[in-house]
Amino acid sequence: MQRFKNIICVVTLDPSSSATLERAVVLANNNQAQLTVVEVIEKIPANINIPASILSPDKIEATIVTEHLKELTALVARWRDDIDIKIKVLVGTPFLEVIYEVLRNDYDLVIKAAESDTRLKSVVGSNDMHLLRKCPCLVWLIKSESPKSYRRILAAIDVDEQVPAEELEAKRLLTHKVLDMASSLAMSEFAELHIVHAWEALGERELRSGFLTVSEQELRAYIEKVKEQHSLSLNKVMEEVVSKLGRNTFEYLNPQSHLLKGQAHKEIPALADKIEADIVVMGTVARSGISGFFMGNTAETILNRIDCSVLAVKPPGFVTPVTLDK
Helix, strand or coil, rough: CCCCCCCEECCCCHHHHHHHHHHHHHHHHHCCCCCEEEEEECCCCCCCCCCCCCHHHHHHHHHHHHHHHHHHHHHHHHHHCCCCCCEEEEEHHHHHHHHHHHHHHHEEEEEECCCCCCCCEEECCHHHHHHHHCCCCCCEEEECCCCCCCCCCEEEECCCCCCCCCHHHHHHHHHHHHHHHHHHHHHHHCEEEEEEEECCCCCHHHHHCEEEEEEEEHHHHHHHHHHHHHHHHHHHHHHHHHHHHHHHHHHHHEEEEEEEEECHHHHHHHHHHHHCCCEEEEEECCCCCCCCCCCCCHHHHHHHHCCCCCEEEEECCCCCCCCCCC
């Protein structure tokens, strides 16, 4: 999977990060990329009740950072003969410090162990959701039970062309970024590639409720026409994938396409469960130029319902709301 030049791997000093770190090292080696391994620790409150005669909060924090740097050094030691690994300990709010680091050093991938929300069947915890919403580069969240090699990869795309013209090109470019990443990952992992698009017939529920008078035959014809439009759009995207990959590579991958009728936030997680996907590759939002619009509701709901690793792709032109003003 040769796509990256500068990778940041976010770890914690516990076993949950081992699989993530190992994958980051392999990625860096395969891409001849720079790799920085970071840990984020909380800042010591300035008003903490510690006698000044013992240590100041700043000195306590410096001591903690030093100790954690030693532990990070031990954590990455086994790979340092093969690859140059930088280490850092950041202090502050986890997602903010990671984004600051991305902005300062122009990373193209954040890879980290997923912080599962234990209250829900969700791979995404609070800090991770902030990263997915606001981090300007790719974010790869790896579930602790994730296998070393992926067997099935699911690329979730939206090929609905019934959107404003100014959004259509951004959506098309995002779709191609998702498929490019998913195809590359499938090739490197020798994995099955599945491509899914969920569609709905606008107004079907209202038409069935009798709000408007239409015959069952007319309703079926309308739904079939909508399905045909989405099928044509998906086929068009698949042909574009063939054109980009080449016929031989496409036939080798033999991606399976899934055109599902229903709400995307329900159908995509259900399919991920059904095929036992190891990772879902998806875009976070296709809209640009909308202040405060960092992730679509559909994408966020999908992320809260899937139970596997996630590779989240930002649309071209995405601008993070986080700035280096500190």
